Amino acid sequence: MKIECPFCGKRDHSEFTYKGDATVARPDHSEQDLDRWNDYVFQRTNPKGAHKEYWHHTNGCRKFLIVERDTISHKINSVTLVQGGGK
Amino acid sequence: MTRFRIQSPKGAKQIHFTFNGKSYQGFEGEPLAAALLANGVHLIGRSFKFHRPRGIYSAGSAEPNALVTVLHPDGREPNTLATTLEIYEGLEAVSQNCWPSVETDFGAVNSLLSPLFVAGFYYKTFMGKSNKHWMFFEKYIRKAAGMGEASVEADKSVYEKTNTFCDYLIVGAGPAGISAALEAAQTGKRVVLADEQDALGASLIGTNQTIDGLLAGAWLAQQLATLKTYPNVTLLPRTTIYGYYDDNTLGAVERVNTKALRERHIIFHADKVILATGAIERPIVFGNNDRPGVMLASGFGTYVKRHHVRPGTNVIAFTNNDSIYQQIDDAYEAGATVHTVVDMRESLSDYAQEIVTKTGINVQLGKAVSHVLGSKKIRAVQLDDGTKLSCDLLIVSGGWTPTINLQSQQGDKPIYDDSLCAFLPGLPHQDYLSVGACNGQFGLADCLKSGARALGQDRTYTVERDAPWDILPVWEVPVTKGISFVDFQHDVKASDISLAKREGFISVEHLKRYTTLGMANDQGKTSNLNALALMAKERQKPITEVGTTRFRPPYTPVAIGTLSGGKYGDHFRPTRYTSMHEWHINHGAEMINTGAWVRPRVYKQPGETVTDAYIREAASVRNSVGMVDVTTLGKIEVVGPDAPEFLNRVYTNAWLKLPVGKARYGVMLRDDGLVFDDGTTWRLEENRFLMTTTTANAANVLTHLEYLLDVVWPGLKVKVISVTDQWAGVAVAGPNSRATIAKTVSGVDMSHEAFPFMAVMDGFMDTIPVKIARLSFSGELAYEVWCPSHYGLAMWEKLFDAGKEFNLTPYGTEALGTLRIEKGHVSGPELDGRTSLDDLGLSWAFGKKDFVGKPLSQREGLMASDRAKLVGLMSKPGQAIRPGSQIVTQDNQTRSIGHVTSTTYSPALQNYIALALIQNGRDKIGDTVIATYPLKNEQQDVEIVHPHFFDPDGSRMHV
Amino acid sequence: MYNEYALSPLTSASFIQTDQLCVKEWELASFIQIDCWSGCEDQVIALLTQHQDKRFLVLHTAPDRLVVVSTNHDLFEELSALITQDVGMLTQLSQARTAFHLSGHQAQTILQKGVAIDFAEPVFPIHSCKQTSISDIGVTLHRLDENTFICYVFRSFAPSFHHWLTRAI
Structure with missing residues (x-):
């Protein structure tokens, strides 16, 4: 599978590290509610089909990406930097 | 020269090789199968289950029967196809799955029992009985069935891996592939044309068809010469594309076969892929259709045309389609005659009739071969009307199956074509096109046209003697005698398919797994479609309703060495070295891997064990001063x-x-x-x-x-x-650490008042800029000295020289561990991802402000009162405690209440100690428990103590 | 004047020289990373362009991250004066990297054995860089011209990288 990093170009997936579900919202740093943190850290829906996930370009620019990928066909629909920046 | 050799291959060197210990002559580079046939050898091996004699069935990588083992000075390579193995001087090959010899094989007794060895035999026979029966028989069964025996020697060949980027990857250099390559070359883009064979051209080689007025062979030579003039075209013979992956990435093996490099693993990254993978001829299912001397017509054709070998001199042909006549015609031109053709159809096409008239061959129309006579070699066939015809070779054509493995690997669902009696590629999931025979274009003119059309070009080629397509969809001849096989390599019979149907395994996925057909090395290349057709007939349904299974990479077996691409031994993973590495080696360090780094474990002095060394090192740190390379932090x-x-x-x-x-x-x-x-x-x-x-x-x-x-x-x-x-670092620790460092640095006041605990200072060692931090992992007065990496060795040596007067001792990771365990400092074994701050005795670090992990660190499970807490252990009998030992109590020795994380001999306490995580450990201080290691049957009494064994108030650091 | 105590990790390494390929250690005096604050990258590039001494090359290795390589040992001090902390943060990495210089017709062939990146010029232009890894070793691959490359690797990986290069040939 190849991932097209917006900065580095198309690279083999071995350059990246999967970093989890990008559809879950992280609670605020000051959030005290344990249930909210429990949901964020442990609960996942594991959908079939299109899924948004974080990937870290570990062996490249080391930026975090949001990849929209089909969990069945591996087809990638879009790749964006979490933080736009640079060229 | 034998009567089987038509002529010597042009320019080839005559060499010697042995097969089953007997020496033969052949020509360098020809396939072993051709050389053996040239020497009249037909019996190659014994089949998987029934040990039936088997010979050479075809002339390519789809071969199901002719598997041999190649013997090397350093090992053996089993399951090698004799049809693709290029012979060389001194080659030694042997038959497989037979004992004592392929001629006289005791395993052949299996053949007599074959009516019992039906699909599901093992399960049915041993079902319901205790496991003991199966375990008893299993070893004999395992010995009785099989293919080659693997070597246990290390593979000493050299392999490499590389990446090739191209705009067009054309898989297969037959007429369609070459025609596509010619068009692609002209675009100026990067083109790769790959073929699994050593010579490019596939079906064009030796055929007497003409293209645009030239004999196919001459046309081929001309086109290859043209392709070679384009700098943007790479021709890769002997290269099998074995797997088609996402993003138009494909895996391939190039058989370089030189002493310097055996095979190259190529990962292709192609913009567009053109699959010109051709088609594979399939057998007809009839009685004893597996005997040596029964061969595919195209195999016969290849041996005659490409290798100038006659596999037989008394040849009969058996067919249900027109393509066999082209082989008969080509062979006739090349000097090998077929005397009779048994054609299941009722009448001949004009094309076939022309060839029959030209060659004078006898025709048996509307008849079929019902079974073969002869066991180690064919001697005759019996037709369905009872006629017996003697022969020394039977060539068979049951039709052609497009090679759609790569397309199928991609998940595309093949579509059945009734007129072709074949599955064609379905909708592509990636950017590829199928051309030529693999796309159902079986005629030469159509092949050539489709190759060009893949590049959007309309070319017409004038072809003479192009074989039309006509087939009678008969797959099986009703058996009167003998066994009819569908999958030769796995010994799957037509009756197994009927059995599967009777037992309810009617879906194609069940059929495959229940009978194991299509699951051998050849992945059913010559058997899949016949099996589907037979099951369809059993179920009285059209073939499309039976369905197809998905092909998996690799297309043909790939050596593990090739997949490794050279990444083994020293090259398996990289190693990281510090600036002081050579010094450590030169001073007796025994090194250890810590992740990718390599660090000194101990510096052994003559006569010392590892334990002696680390005890000495740790003691010297507490008594005077030691230094350890901490660059890896x-x-x-x-x-x-x-x-x-x-x-x-x-x-x-x-x-x-x-x-x-x-x-x-x-x-x-x-x-x-x-x-x-x-x-x-x-x-x-x-x-x-x-x-x-x-x-x-x-x-x-x-x-x-x-x-x-x-x-x-x-x-x-x-x-x-x-x-x-950027930084090389040394920790200097012990009562004389200050004095040692003071001798080497300028610009830093090293006194206790000016340089308090946890302070960081900048200074110089001669011209080397250094940062010194007063930190202690050992619990002694200690400092970390850091400098830019290039000066690391110089810095180390200066400190070492300065420390000589204090008997400064270099120490490694063992002593580093000893010192920190004595102090109860946590490290890797305690920070195992399952421990909380409080478990480790670090709740003093739990801040009032928000921090990452704070909310969930207060969840029920992490606040539970029975959690395992960090404690120390002292050995009662004075024995080494094993890390990982489980902790149990005297009254309940089967329930673990904790485990040992780090252990050492403590020179400071003159005893063996350990750190452990024990349930309610802090409440158990003073108790005696048992540390047990069941894997080695060891256990001992240990006393639970505070983890800060030595200098618990930490005063030694603050002098 | 450079320091007498400086030692490269490749002091005892031997290098290949043929008419198809030349591999050698490139004397890397300065390797300075500039992490630009958001929106400041253009300003940093403008400041670099103004620097009188042109003995350096700028590599754009990541968004908002530039690396300056040079044969000038004093460049860190010079750039620190020029690029202030409100625009970007400078990190001295000059001794954290070893540079391998590869040139010759075979240079691409060797690198392609470890790199799954297309070397065609539209994809990998001359004077550009690619941050990637070769055989699990992080590499900043810098293209000087069609067949000339510099590979910057972490200093601690230099002997392993040399080992890989030697074998790849």
Whole structure:
């Protein structure tokens, strides 16, 4: 599978590290509610089909990406930097 | 020259090889099968289950029967196809799955019992009985069935891996592939044309068809010469594309076969792929259709045309389609005659009739071969009308199956074509096109046209003697005698398919797994379609309703060595070295791998064991002074105006008020509340911090920090940069550490008052800039001295010289461990991802402010009163405690209440000690429990004590 | 004047020289990373362009991250004066990297054995860089011209990288 990093170009997936579900919202740093943190850290829906996930370009620019990928066909629909920046 | 050799191959060198110990002559580079046939050898091996004699069935990589083992000076290579193995001087090959010899094989008794060995035999026979019966018979069964025997020697061949990027990858250099390549070449883009065979051209070689007025062979030579003139075209013979993966990435093996390089693993990254993979001829199913001397018509054709070998001189042909006549015609021109053709159809086409008239061959129309006579070699066939015809070779054509493995690997669902009696590629899931025979274009003119059309070009080629397509869809002849096989390599019979149907295994996936057809090395290349047709007939349904299974890579077997691409032994993974590495080696260090790094474990003196060495080293640190290379610690610069705030959020303890020039110990948690890593972080400037981490977690911590800055708090003005390789570091520890360092540095007041505990100072060692931090992992008066990496060795040597007067001892990771265990400091074995701050006795670091992991660190499970807590253990009998030992009590020796994390012999306490995590451990101080290691049947009594064994108030660091 | 105590990790390494390929260690005096604050990258590039001494090259290795490589040992001090902390943060990495210089017709062939990146010029232009890894070793791959490359690797990985290069040939 190849991932097209917006900065580095198309690279083999071995350059990246999967970093989890990008559809879950992280609670605020000051959030005290344990249930909210429990949901964020442990609960996942594991959908079939299109899924948004974080990937870290570990062996490249080391930026975090949001990849929209089909969990069945591996087809990638879009790749964006979490933080736009640079060229 | 034998009567089987038509002529010698042009320019080839005559060589000797042995088969089953007997010496033969052949020509260098020809396939072993051709050389054996030229010497009249037909019996090659014994079949998988029934040990039936088997010969050479075809002339390519689809071969199901002619598997041999090649013997090398350093080992053996089993399951090699004689049809693709190119012979060389001194080649030694032997038959497989037979004993004592292929001629007289005791395993042949299986053949007599074959009516019992039906699909599901093992399960049915042993079902319901205790496991004991199966276990008894299993070893004999395992010995009785099989293919070649694997070698246990290391593979000494050289392999490499590479990446090739191209705009067009054309798989298959037959007429369609070559025609596509010619058009692609003209685009100026990067073109690769690959073929599994040693010579490009496939079906064009030796055929007497003409293309645009030239004999096919001459046309081929001309086109190859043209292709060679284009700098943007790469021709790759002997290259099998074995797998088709996502993003138009394909795996291939190039058989380089030189002493320098055996095979090259090529990963192709293609913009567009053109699959010109051709078609494979299939058998007809009839009685004893597996005997040596029964061969595919195209195999016969290849041996005659390409290798100038006659596999037989008394040849009969058996067919249901027109293509066999082309082979008969070509063979006739090349000097090999077929005397009779048995054609299941009622009448001949004009094309076939022309060839019959020209060659004078006898025709038996509307008849079929019902079974073969002869066991180790064919001697005759019996037709369905009872006629017996003697022969020494039977060539068979049951039709052609497009080779759609790569398309299928991609998930495309094949579509059945009734007129072709074949499955064609379905809708592509990736950017590829199928051309030629694999796309159902069986005629030469159509092949050539389709290749050009793949590049959007309309070319017409004038072809003479192009074989039309006509087939009678008969797959099987009703058996009167003998056994009819469908999958030769796995010994699957037509009756197994009927059995599968009767027992309810009617779907194609069940049929495959229940009978094992299509599951051998050849992945059913010559058997899949016949099997589907037979099952369809059993179920009285059309073939499409039976369905197809999905092909899996590799197309043909690939050596593990090739897949490794040279990444084994020294090259399996990279190693990281510090600037002082050579010095360690030259001073007797025994090295150990810590992640990718290599570090001194101990510095053994003559006569010492590892234990002797580390005890001596640790004792010298506490008694005087020692030094250890700490370059491998992870170091991350955390910089920017928001750096203090960032550290304050990431660490559990407070960071906002750390003064410049001071360091502080910090612990960080994961989001789930468990401890992630620890280290010391130094404030170098107002907005510049240097964070250290454990060696093992350096990369993970950096990624964690990058995640928080990129995804969670993008508004924070902080940057994190790995600087591990910029700095070489030494920890100098012991009562004489200050004095030692003072002798080497200038610009630093080393006195206790001027240089307090946890301070960081800049100075010089001669011209080397150094940073010194007064930190202690050992619990002694200690300092870490850091300098830019290039000066590391010089810095080390200066300290070593300065320390001579104090008997300074270099120490390694063992003594490093001993010292910190004596002090109860946690490290890797305690920070195992399952421990909380409180478990480790670090709740003093639990800050009042918010920090990563704080909320969930207070969840029920992590606050439970029976959690395992960090304690120390003293050995009661004075024996070494094994790390990983489980802790049990006298009254309940089967329930573990904890485990041992780190152990050592303590020179300071003159006993064996350990750190452990024990349930309610802090309440059990003073108790005696048992440390047990069942794997080695060891156990001993241990006393639970405070984990800070030595100098518990830490006064030794503060002198 | 450079320091007498400086030792490269490749002091005892031997290098290949043929008419198809030349591999040698490139004397890397300065390797300085500039992490630009958001929106400041253009300003940093403008400041670099103004620097009188042109003996350096700028590599754009990541968004908001530039690396300056040079044969000038004093560049860190010079750039620190020029690029202030409100624009970007400088990190001295000059001793954290070892540079391998590869040139010759075979240079691409060798690198392609470890790199799954297309070397066609539209994809990998001359004077550009690619941050990637070769055989699990992080590499900043810098293209000087069609067949000339510099590979910057972490200093601690230099002997392993040399080992890989030697074998790849």
